[in-house]
Amino acid sequence: MTNDLNILWAECQQILRDNLSQSAYQTWFAPIVAQQWSNDLLVLQVKSQFVVDYIEENYLDLLSRVLRKVFGARVQLEYRIMMAGSSIDIPSDSAKQPAARQMMEQPVSQMTNEAWESQLNIQYTFDNFIKGEPNKLARAAGVEIAKQPGKTIFNPLFLFGGSGVGKTHLANAIGNHVAKQYENARVLYVTANTFKLQFQDAVNHNRVPDFLMFYQSIDVLIVDDIQYFADLKGTQDTFFQIFNHLQQSHKQLILTSDRSPMELRGVQERLLSRFKWGLAAEITRPDYLLRKDILQFHIKKNGIKLGEDIVEYIATNVTENVRDLEGVLASLLAYSTLTDSEINMALAQTVVGRLVALNPKTYVPSDIVSAVCKHMNVPEKAITARTRQRDAVRARSIVMYLIKKYTDSSLSEIGACVHRDHATVAYTLNTIASHMTYDAVLRQDVATIERALGR
Numbered sequence: 001m002t003n004d005l006n007i008l009w010a011e012c013q014q015i016l017r018d019n020l021s022q023s024a025y026q027t028w029f030a031p032i033v034a035q036q037w038s039n040d041l042l043v044l045q046v047k048s049q050f051v052v053d054y055i056e057e058n059y060l061d062l063l064s065r066v067l068r069k070v071f072g073a074r075v076q077l078e079y080r081i082m083m084a085g086s087s088i089d090i091p092s093d094s095a096k097q098p099a100a101r102q103m104m105e106q107p108v109s110q111m112t113n114e115a116w117e118s119q120l121n122i123q124y125t126f127d128n129f130i131k132g133e134p135n136k137l138a139r140a141a142g143v144e145i146a147k148q149p150g151k152t153i154f155n156p157l158f159l160f161g162g163s164g165v166g167k168t169h170l171a172n173a174i175g176n177h178v179a180k181q182y183e184n185a186r187v188l189y190v191t192a193n194t195f196k197l198q199f200q201d202a203v204n205h206n207r208v209p210d211f212l213m214f215y216q217s218i219d220v221l222i223v224d225d226i227q228y229f230a231d232l233k234g235t236q237d238t239f240f241q242i243f244n245h246l247q248q249s250h251k252q253l254i255l256t257s258d259r260s261p262m263e264l265r266g267v268q269e270r271l272l273s274r275f276k277w278g279l280a281a282e283i284t285r286p287d288y289l290l291r292k293d294i295l296q297f298h299i300k301k302n303g304i305k306l307g308e309d310i311v312e313y314i315a316t317n318v319t320e321n322v323r324d325l326e327g328v329l330a331s332l333l334a335y336s337t338l339t340d341s342e343i344n345m346a347l348a349q350t351v352v353g354r355l356v357a358l359n360p361k362t363y364v365p366s367d368i369v370s371a372v373c374k375h376m377n378v379p380e381k382a383i384t385a386r387t388r389q390r391d392a393v394r395a396r397s398i399v400m401y402l403i404k405k406y407t408d409s410s411l412s413e414i415g416a417c418v419h420r421d422h423a424t425v426a427y428t429l430n431t432i433a434s435h436m437t438y439d440a441v442l443r444q445d446v447a448t449i450e451r452a453l454g455r
Contacts, residue, residue: 008070009034015066020059023354024327027334028055040074042067043089045082047338052079052090054330057123060092118179119189120222124172130297132290134410135166138281142170146177149185149220149252154279156243156253160260161283164321167256170283171222174254178220187220192228196235203234212238216245220252226275227257230266240271247274260411262426284410286322291315294322298329304336310348317352319408328352365409365417368402371452375445384419397432398446400425406453 017025028051036043046052055063067075077092126146131139141154157174159167175187190198202211215221221242229236246253257264260282261275286294292315299306318324331351332343341347372395373380382392383399396418403414415425435442 005034005037008037012066012070015069016062019062019066021327023331023351027331028059035080037071040072041076041078042071043078043080045080047081049081049090050334052081054334056092058330118175118187120175120179120187121168121172121189122176124169125176126173128297128301129166129169129173130290130294132286132293134284134286134290135170138170138283141279141281142174145252145254146174146181149174149178149182150250155247155250156255156275156278158261158275158278158280159254159256159283160258160280162258162285162321164323165283165285166322167283168224169322171224171254171256175220175222178252182219185219186217187222188215188218189222189224191224192226195223195239196228196232199235199238208238212241215242216249218246218251220254221246222254222256224256225258226255227259227264227267229271230264233268236268236271240268240274243271243274247277253278260422260426262423263430282410282412285320285408286325287408288315291318291325294325295329298326302329302333304329304333304343306332306343306348307345310343310345313345313348314352365399365403365407365414367453368406369399369417371449372399372402375449375452383417394442396420397428398442398449400428401432401446402449402453404429 013029016029020029031047033045034042035045046055063077067077079090079092081088081090126139126143129135129139138159141152141157144152145154145157159170161167172189175189178185179187199208199211202208223239229239243253255275261272261280264272264275292311295306295311295315298304299311314325314328318328328348328351331354332348335341335347335351336343369380369383372378373383376391376395376398378391378395382389383396385392387393399418400414403409403417404411409417411422411425411429415422418425420428432442436446
């Protein structure tokens with residue numbers, strides 16, 4: 001039995017390793033030992049309560065899905081902490097994870113407030129969503145929606161931006177505030193993939209009317225990563241019906257995506273048009289000030305002792321997203337807690353180097369404009385002019401492409417650099433990305449300019 005357990009847990013670890021960064025896996029999951037498996041109860045030995053809390057807060061969904069895949073749908077999880085010759089067993093919240101599907105299978109007429117499971121992450125609130133320029137508009141709209149869901153002009157609210165910038169956090173913060181303020185409100189958070197799988201299951205079991213009834217009963221529907229609806233006609237048709245019903249009933253819709261509605265591909269035009277009815281708010285990569293504010297917040301919250309020089313080093317070098325910032329702090333905190341050691345600059349540099357790829361050079365848009373114009377033999381004023389001359393258009397397109405690739409600039413900020421609107425920038429970026437696949441001359445021009453920039 002022990003050998004079987006070790007084999008099963010090794011399979012779980014492999015899946016976790018494939019879905020996490022090396023540092024995250026080595027810090028949180030590699031040290032875990034599978035101790036017991038009987039009567040659908042899995043007991044995992046961990047080093048401390050801190051480890052339990054961190055895994056439950058940050059990796060519970062992933063861990064739950066992995067355990068159900070390997071150990072079966074009925075698996076229950078407990079953590080065992082060894083303490084001075086004794087142990088303490090702590091049940092996991094993972095048993096709550098399948099609740100959305102269970103609710104969907106329950107007739108709406110039989111649902112009570114007690115039976116409702118929102119699937120929200122209660123850790124995501126407005127209080128710990130740090131405000132800054134990159135998320136100012138999105139957060140302000142979210143606050144207004146939370147006060148009056150379905151009654152503002154921000155319906156739907158379409159949040160878009162890169163991975164880890166805070167879209168999911170903000171969407172959950174809105175949902176949590178509504179659920180707290182309106183006790184009878186039915187708030188549901190669901191990923192696009194989960195919605196897709198639920199719909200497929202409903203089709204397979206001839207339960208599509210029940211599926212529709214369930215989703216049409218919701219007061220605030222949050223769908224995360226809507227881009228995964230691409231090319232799924234049946235899913236899109238059904239979501240279209242749900243969207244229309246909720247919108248017409250003045251219920252709130254909140255959608256997130258890694259790209260703007262204009263950049264989505266494989267999504268029906270009628271859906272795209274509805275995504276634009278409310279507010280499409282971009283959350284860009286955190287700037288230096290926001291990164292520093294986020295670090296200071298988590299340092300204070302977790303009681304970490306960090307010198308100002310370490311804070312500035314992390315804020316300067318961890319630039320892509322909030323998730324990386326939190327990952328660095330978590331690794332530093334884990335090391336400090338588990339080894340009872342102080343955090344110094346050498347440790348911070350090691351952790352940052354392992355978690356993120358350090359960019360040796362940063363660029364401002366003017367650097368890129370100069371390099372492009374020099375290579376293309378085009379005057380810099382042509383980049384912002386209204387001319388349609390072929391060389392100027394080509395140079396302007398390359399400028400937009402490289403600014404997007406090598407800076408933190410949003411689509412609107414890129415547009416300001418070339419005196420074009422947001423829609424034009426989005427169209428141009430899609431066009432040049434397509435042309436790069438077959439235009440060898442274009443690829444050569446871009447490569448030459450990148451070398452001139454020191455890439």
